[in-house]
Amino acid sequence: MVHGILLARVPRHEADDLVQDVFLQAMTRLESLREDDAFGGWIAMIARNRVIDFLRRRRETEELPEHLVARADTSGAEVEQALAAIRALPEAYKETLAMRLVEGMTGAEIAEKTGLTPASVRVNLHRGMKLLRAKLTGAPESAESAESAESDDA
Amino acid sequence: MRDEDKPDDYLWDGQGTPDPEVQRLERLLAPVKFDRPAPPLPRQRGRALKVVLQAAPVWGLAAGVVLWLLMRSGPQPVAQHGDRPSPSPLPSPSASWLVEAVAGAPSCGGAGACAALPVGQWLTTDSGSRARVQVADIGWLELAPDSRLRLKATGAREHRLELAVGEIHATVDAPPRLLVVETPSATAVDLGCSYTLAVAPDGTGLLMVTSGYVSLEDPGRAAYVPAGAQAETRVGVGPGTPHFADASAPLRDALHRFDFQAGGAPALKDALAVAGFKDTLSLWNLLARVDGADRKDVIDRLEALGPAYPDGVTRALLMALDPDALQRWRDALAVRWHAW
Numbered sequence: 001m002v003h004g005i006l007l008a009r010v011p012r013h014e015a016d017d018l019v020q021d022v023f024l025q026a027m028t029r030l031e032s033l034r035e036d037d038a039f040g041g042w043i044a045m046i047a048r049n050r051v052i053d054f055l056r057r058r059r060e061t062e063e064l065p066e067h068l069v070a071r072a073d074t075s076g077a078e079v080e081q082a083l084a085a086i087r088a089l090p091e092a093y094k095e096t097l098a099m100r101l102v103e104g105m106t107g108a109e110i111a112e113k114t115g116l117t118p119a120s121v122r123v124n125l126h127r128g129m130k131l132l133r134a135k136l137t138g139a140p141e142s143a144e145s146a147e148s149a150e151s152d153d154a
Numbered sequence: 155m156r157d158e159d160k161p162d163d164y165l166w167d168g169q170g171t172p173d174p175e176v177q178r179l180e181r182l183l184a185p186v187k188f189d190r191p192a193p194p195l196p197r198q199r200g201r202a203l204k205v206v207l208q209a210a211p212v213w214g215l216a217a218g219v220v221l222w223l224l225m226r227s228g229p230q231p232v233a234q235h236g237d238r239p240s241p242s243p244l245p246s247p248s249a250s251w252l253v254e255a256v257a258g259a260p261s262c263g264g265a266g267a268c269a270a271l272p273v274g275q276w277l278t279t280d281s282g283s284r285a286r287v288q289v290a291d292i293g294w295l296e297l298a299p300d301s302r303l304r305l306k307a308t309g310a311r312e313h314r315l316e317l318a319v320g321e322i323h324a325t326v327d328a329p330p331r332l333l334v335v336e337t338p339s340a341t342a343v344d345l346g347c348s349y350t351l352a353v354a355p356d357g358t359g360l361l362m363v364t365s366g367y368v369s370l371e372d373p374g375r376a377a378y379v380p381a382g383a384q385a386e387t388r389v390g391v392g393p394g395t396p397h398f399a400d401a402s403a404p405l406r407d408a409l410h411r412f413d414f415q416a417g418g419a420p421a422l423k424d425a426l427a428v429a430g431f432k433d434t435l436s437l438w439n440l441l442a443r444v445d446g447a448d449r450k451d452v453i454d455r456l457e458a459l460g461p462a463y464p465d466g467v468t469r470a471l472l473m474a475l476d477p478d479a480l481q482r483w484r485d486a487l488a489v490r491w492h493a494w
Contacts, residue, residue, distance in 0.1 A: 003188035012186055019188060025327060028291065045346040046327040048365055049293065052348055053325060082182055091381070092489060101176070102183045106167040119464065120489050125165050133175060 001040065001113045004099035005047040008087055010054070012080075018054060022047045040113040085135040093128025096121055249273050249308050251288050258283025260297065276304045279320065289313060289333060293326035298352075306336070321352040325365075339387035340377075343369040347381070359387035362399065370396075377439055378484065380491060388414055395443065397436045398491070404428040409436060422448055426455045434459050434487045442475055449473060460487050 002022050006015035026043050086094050086101070095114075099105045107125060111118045163170030164177075250272040253260065260283045262268030263275045271277050271287060277297060279285055285297040290313050297303050301320020307313065316336045325348040326333050333344040338357030342349070347366025353359045361370055362384040370377040370385055372392030377385045385396040394413035397406060408425035411417030422444065429437055437456050444452060453472050463469075464486045471479035 007186070016188065042329055042346070045366060049325050049327045049348060052365060053294075079182055079186060082179060083186070100165070101179045102186050104180070104184075104187060107165075108167065117464070117485060120485065122162070122166060123489050126162050129165055129176065132179075 001099055001103065001105065001110075002043060002047045004103045004105070005044055005095050006051060007083065007102055008089075008094040008098040009048075009051045010087075012083060014054070018047075018050055022050050025050065041115040044114055082136065085132055088135065089128055089131055093124050093131065096124040097128045097132060100125060250275075251290065251305060251308065253277060253288075254286040256284040256286050256296065258299075260285035271305050273305050273308060276302055276318075278302050289324065289326060292328035292332060293324065295322045295324040297322055317351060317353050319353050319355050321350065323350045324348065337387065339389040339391070340370045340372045340393045343371055345369055349379075357389035361385050361387070361393075375443070380435065380488065382491070383435055386410075386413070395436050395439050398432055401433060401436070402428060402430070405433055405436065419448060422451070426451060429455060429459065431459055431490055435491055438480075438484055438487055441472065441480065456483075456487075460490070 003015060003019050006018045006022070009015075010018065022043065025046055083102075086097055088094075089097065096110055096116075099110050099114075100107070105113070107121045108118060110116070111121045114121075116124075164173045250270040253262070253268055253271050255267065258280065259267050260277060260279045262271055262277055264278065268275075268277070277285060277287065279297055279299050279301045281299050284299055287295050287297060287303075289295055290308055292313070298321035301322070302318040303320070303322060304316040304318070305314075306316055311332075312334060313332060314334045314336065318338070322335070324333065324335070324344070326344050326346065328344065328346060330345040331343055335342040335344075335351060337351070337353045337359045339353075339359050342351055342361055345367040347368055348364040349366075349368050350362045350364070351359065352361075361368060361379055363379050363381050365381050367381070368379045370379060370387060370393035372387075375392040377393035377396050379385050379396045382400075383396045383398045386394040388394070391414060395409045397409055405425055405428050408417070408421050408428065412421035412425060415421075422440070425436070425440075434456055437452055437459070440452050441449060441456075450473070453469060457469075460483075464482050467479045467483045467486070472483060
């Protein structure tokens with residue numbers, strides 16, 4: 001779950017590093033957790049705030065020239081494209097989809113660990129996947145999402 | 155049948171008729187899944203209770219990794235200053251928070267530069283100074299120029315600050331209600347978040363939430379403020395009705411008249427007339443601020459804008475301000491707050 005939350009906000013290699021930070025922060029602050037049942041939501045919050053702190057403190061770096069960027073094969077680029085598309089989704093959808101598609105969690109597991117209701121998770125997955133399809137195929141998403149939301153609410 | 159109510163089993167749990175696009179993404183992204191072992195557990199002292207958690211489903215680790223987490227089983231002493239009685243017989247007068255001068259020379263107690271803010275002391279910045287304060291072990295805050303902040307209490311059960319004037323930006327990793335910031339016009343109760351809180355010299359305040367949620371509280375009035383939303387506060391009135399930062403000008407104007415200019419029923423009517431899907435945040439917060447026929451009108455508008463009532467929520471329960479029903483309804487509405 002934590003990795004999914006981080007991956008929904010930062011590139012893969014940074015998410016992998018930040019996971020360790022989140023674990024260590026959680027362990028050193030465990031005294032402040034008063035209810036076992038709140039653990040999932042609590043560590044999710046630590047992960048989100050860790051990203052905020054990381055992005056605020058990160059120094060600007062120059063981008064490497066294209067020919068120096070390692071692109072071993074087209075599947076690597078395809079992975080990055082999919083992850084970037086997930087990160088570009090609205091807040092409520094990107095975490096849920098990262099947990100489902102990357103970490104392999106089921107909807108019920110996502111609901112249990114995040115504290116969201118199953119109904120909320122189902123909506124996030126459904127609408128998020130609709131927007132993700134549009135992004136990956138290059139279809140115009142704003143009109144589609146607005147129209148589908150209108151029809152959903154009718 | 156609404157779109158999201160249609161069967162979507164494969165996306166939900168991998169069962170049922172496979173969705174080719176979902177399957178493609180699962181295969182493509184499978185190598186990205188986190189499968190490293192957990193970091194080594196630091197030694198803990200004086201713990202009375204062991205909790206064993208199966209780590210894999212929570213932290214995305216490889217199956218079979220088990221972490222032992224040790225939890226403290228009793229209350230910790232709280233250091234306090236001021237007229238509030240201490241909840242613990244063991245105050246810690248030496249407790250202090252680390253302070254870093256980000257710009258200029260912030261001062262503690264008017265005595266010049268400081269590296270730590272003790273309980274009871276004021277941290278002050280002038281027009282050229284800015285400070286970063288370590289909030290115990292749960293996060294940090296930045297104190298903007300021309301600000302005064304006092305540490306009133308710090309302990310395992312609560313950290314309490316007083317912001318007399320100026321602005322702070324807080325980022326906190328903690329369970330709800332561990333960090334509390336008093337201002338002249340309302341008290342901000344952290345529910346796990348990042349936010350900016352500003353107080354003008356006349357006590358007027360503005361809260362803007364970046365991540366998570368904050369509860370703004372004053373006797374007889376409270377405001378629930380999620381990420382992307384903001385709320386004003388006034389001395390003698392308390393917190394106004396929260397709205398998203400990108401709410402329409404007509405809505406913001408109607409809410410301002412209702413909250414701070416005794417706008418009454420006409421202002422409420424104007425707010426209901428211009429409210430859209432995302433403005434259900436404001437309408438939900440209005441439920442406890444109106445009664446009788448006005449509350450009925452607010453519920454009517456929420457029903458028109460929001461999703462179907464979830465289990466445990468009925469119109470009668472909302473009219474009665476049943477706490478459980480209000481929370482369930484808020485959670486159902488919140489799906490739309492973050493989707494737009």
